[in-house]
Amino acid sequence: MEFNVLLVFMIIGALIAAETRDLLSAVISVGAVGFIVSLAFLFLKAPDIAITQVVVEVLTLVVLVRATLRNDITTVKGMRGKIGLSFSLAVIVLITLAAYPFFRELPHFGVPLLSQGKSISGFFLKEGLRRTGAANVTTSILLDFRMYDTIGEATILFASLLGALAILRRPSHKKRGARDKEERIK
Amino acid sequence: MSEKEGLSVIVKVVTRWIVGFVLLFGLYIVIFGHLTPGGGFPGGVIIAGTFVLLTLAFGKDTPLRKLNSTLASELDSTGAIIFLGIALLGLYFGSFFAENFLTKLPSSYFKLFSAGVIPWANLAIGLKVGASIFMVFIILSVTRVVGLPNGEKKMTRKPTGRRK
CATH class of the missing domain: 1.20.5 (Single alpha-helices involved in coiled-coils or other helix-helix interfaces)
Structure with a gap:
């Protein structure tokens, strides 16, 4: 439930970032989306990735605001042409229709793709400490396996x-x- | 340090208080990467973040006096070479490339000196990432492209001091 709320906020932020005229608002919306992504990682019990996401997001936001935003270009004028818009919508609909049979084959959200015990992820969880000596399984995968x-x-x-x-x-x-x-x- | 550059005096005082703690936290994230969440990459970015904070608060001269760009590039290369060297030592002492060749006794689990080469690789990555991300920030924030009246583009240094 909470996770779906986060997803809705992420979509809203991404839409604002894509559609707003003000470059500063777009950058800030992108930052908001990044922070919600880090919250989502925390919900999915991945604190390593959440820390990395927060830190990189802060730095990226600072770099974007400080280094790319100047008084030169702050607003983007002009609308997308109607022909281009309808063409891209048509392409999106076509791709969705063509990919619909594959969507049903996808595993459900949050279900581990590789089942534990038999596959490689279960092996990492079981043998990670014994084979590498690192208490943090993520680090043992990143820097050993x-x-x-x-x-x-x-x-x-x-x-x-x-x-x-x-x-x-x-x-x-x-x-x-x-x-x-x-x-x-x- | 010059008083004119950078942000207001409140920001400067708070930055002076806080920057050491942030640096310490980054070092903690790097050193304890094999025991708690974290590791070389986020810790290195936090370490780079302290220098970015200094740049924002005091202007670009203060952090560049502590860590000039030549030294940063050397630290970056040093971290990369240490990391590659650890991987090659695995080939030399062990049996294959990037092997964890140090001993991993069960008595050392959950201690700081455990997990073989992993803490040292974390340190190398932290050094490398910190230096290189600081350099990326400096490069991006110190230089900028301006359009000349005749349509050409030219690279200059950004004007220092406060923005209007």
Whole structure:
């Protein structure tokens, strides 16, 4: 029940974020959706993910507000054309109709996909402490059973930072000196 | 530190009080990641969050004096190398890549020094994530793209001081 209330709030926040004209309101709605997602993780008994979600959400919100919002662009003008809107609605309806047989095959919400005992998740729960010695099962999976995946994630972060540095690096010393001179003249 | 940059004096005083506790909490999340909820990634983001808080409150010079971008990039690379080194040591001392090669005695369960290499890998990830996310924030908030009158785009530093 409470979980459904959270879901409704998430949908409302996402709709506001998509439809509002003000960029600041959109950013704040996205932040609200993120916080409700972290609450949902807590309801589903995943405190690790909830902590990560809250922390990353706060930082993302700060970065979005501080670094992307400026006086330059705060409002988005113009409406989506009627032809485009009807086309996208038609595509959504078509895909929903085509995927309807598969929706019924999906497992119910909250039911573990891999049943315990026989499958790999039951193995992690049973053998995690004995094989790795870590009391936190999530960490034992992340850093022992699936450490190779974690190395891949760290590589992704490293590569994204390299890309950001390459695109947004500081201007060279010579250019900086020239600009300081310009500012002094002003 | 200059008094003109950053936010009002109330925010500065509260930040000065709170920032150490936030940093300590981030370290706790990293170090106890194998016992309680948390781990290297959220702890590293919290550690980066303290520097972001300092940037917001005092302007960009104060945190950059404590942790300049060269040092942050070196810490980032150090964390990555330590993490990879732990994985490679598993290949050397154990039998396969990323093996947990340290001893895991049942008497050490639920203690701080347990779980083999997991705490050390957590520390490496925390170092790496903290430094790199702080750098992402600095890069994004210090530089910006302005449109020139002739239609070109140019990268400049953002003007310091308070926004109107």
